Amino acid sequence: MNPASGAYSAGMVGLMEAAKRIRGRFAWTLAVLVCALWLWAPCAGRAQSTSEAEKKKEDAGPAKTVKAEDAGQAKAVKTEDEGPAKTVKTYETTNGTQTYSRIEERERKKTADGETVTERVRMKGSDGDDRVLLEREIHTKNLPDGTIERETVLKNPDGNGGMQPIEITREKIRPEKSGSTVQREVEKPDLNGGWHTVQRESERTTGTEASKQTTKEVQQPTVNGDWKPVVRELHWDTKTPDGQTTRTVTQAPDAHGNLTDYEVHTEKTGKGPDGETREVTITRRNSGDTDAPNPVLVEHTVTQEHRTPAGDVISHTTTESDLVNGGAARNLESAHPEIVEEKNSVETKGKDGTTKTTTTVSRRGSAAPDLHPSHKIVEEKDASGHIRQVYIPSQ
Numbered sequence: 001m002n003p004a005s006g007a008y009s010a011g012m013v014g015l016m017e018a019a020k021r022i023r024g025r026f027a028w029t030l031a032v033l034v035c036a037l038w039l040w041a042p043c044a045g046r047a048q049s050t051s052e053a054e055k056k057k058e059d060a061g062p063a064k065t066v067k068a069e070d071a072g073q074a075k076a077v078k079t080e081d082e083g084p085a086k087t088v089k090t091y092e093t094t095n096g097t098q099t100y101s102r103i104e105e106r107e108r109k110k111t112a113d114g115e116t117v118t119e120r121v122r123m124k125g126s127d128g129d130d131r132v133l134l135e136r137e138i139h140t141k142n143l144p145d146g147t148i149e150r151e152t153v154l155k156n157p158d159g160n161g162g163m164q165p166i167e168i169t170r171e172k173i174r175p176e177k178s179g180s181t182v183q184r185e186v187e188k189p190d191l192n193g194g195w196h197t198v199q200r201e202s203e204r205t206t207g208t209e210a211s212k213q214t215t216k217e218v219q220q221p222t223v224n225g226d227w228k229p230v231v232r233e234l235h236w237d238t239k240t241p242d243g244q245t246t247r248t249v250t251q252a253p254d255a256h257g258n259l260t261d262y263e264v265h266t267e268k269t270g271k272g273p274d275g276e277t278r279e280v281t282i283t284r285r286n287s288g289d290t291d292a293p294n295p296v297l298v299e300h301t302v303t304q305e306h307r308t309p310a311g312d313v314i315s316h317t318t319t320e321s322d323l324v325n326g327g328a329a330r331n332l333e334s335a336h337p338e339i340v341e342e343k344n345s346v347e348t349k350g351k352d353g354t355t356k357t358t359t360t361v362s363r364r365g366s367a368a369p370d371l372h373p374s375h376k377i378v379e380e381k382d383a384s385g386h387i388r389q390v391y392i393p394s395q
Contacts, residue, residue: 103130114140135163148173168195179206200227212237232259243270254285261285264295275306275313296330297322297337313347324365339371340364353383 089104103122108115117138122130135155142148150171158164171184182203187195200219207213218231232251238244245268252262268279279302283295298321305315319341322330345359356379363374373394380388 100124111141114142116140132157132163146175165189176206179204179212181205197221210239229259243268243276245269252285261295263298272306275304275315277305278303300337311349313345315343315345315347317341317343317345338364342371355379355381357381 086105086107091102091104092099101124103120105118105120105122107118109117117140119136119138120132121134122132125131137153137155139151139153140148141150150173152169152171153165154167154169155163156166166189168187169184170187171182174181174183182201184201184203185197186199186201188198190196198220201216202219203214203216205212205214214233214235214237216233216235217229219227220230222228230253234249234251236245236247238246246266248263248265249261250263250265251259254260263282263284266279266281270277279300281300282298284298286294286296299319300321301317301319303315303317305313307313318339320337320339322337323340324330340363342362343359345357347355347357349355357377359377359379361374361376362371364371375394376392378390378392
């Protein structure tokens, strides 16, 4: 084992978070959800999922979840030319006799050369007030040559009832004949009350809608004041009439300080006459020994989906991995990847616009090495968009 691998592993979490930032506006949304869920996680509970591609679909725990969009408070305006718009989404989680609410607001106002968008996340406190947890202001300016300038200000509560800026991101998006380029800088407050640049990002996209390639790079200052690449991401996206293939290679410093492949994420989707097949493969550098020639298979998930003549959607998902299910450690008892999770789902739509999805999950873990029934998730969605999820643990 390389002696420098321990120090390398300690810094990988921060570097991978930096890589997530360069995905644009989706990174902030993810941070909002993580922050808001963390506040009530001890009460609401959660369900576990091995497949990274399936986590967004499952999102269930011992609590019952109700989601109401635009809950009669505002109307979403889809056309930008119609002027100011405001959208309100309310998420409620009931656990026993207690209900926790999270409200997401988005307000847009047109300006002479662009628009200003304000996004807030609120959560009711013990006194019943809707307290703002996070706020983001996005100022966009459209220049005559097609360049887009955008400034994003992220704010947190200051403890006195107001909001205090904690991060400013400035970016320029320039169109090109075969794609576009993005230059982005991230600033944070310093100890003297000013602001200093902590990160620089560049992104270049080339190709067409059918075949596109994107290169992203994140730089951070060294102790000497120089700028050094810390994360690089290469992304390919290919579309055909039969499906789509995406491949993302994330490079990060190894134990010797060189940018080498850290993670490779490949997704393939194929269309059939009565459904589709999705395949996700994720391999990652061996964190136990950064000089190891073979990466670790984090996940290989295959989902086969088909529709019945009655209109039901039936899917079967299997996930295999080199890791112990639910952890980051390799399965030392096996010399090859093993199936760590199986899912079987049935989605039925009613004539009144309701949808019911029942998912049965079996898992293999460190405490129970054999594949065994884990839990069942029943999700019901009515015609108005309200969602109710019930988590049923196996006996």
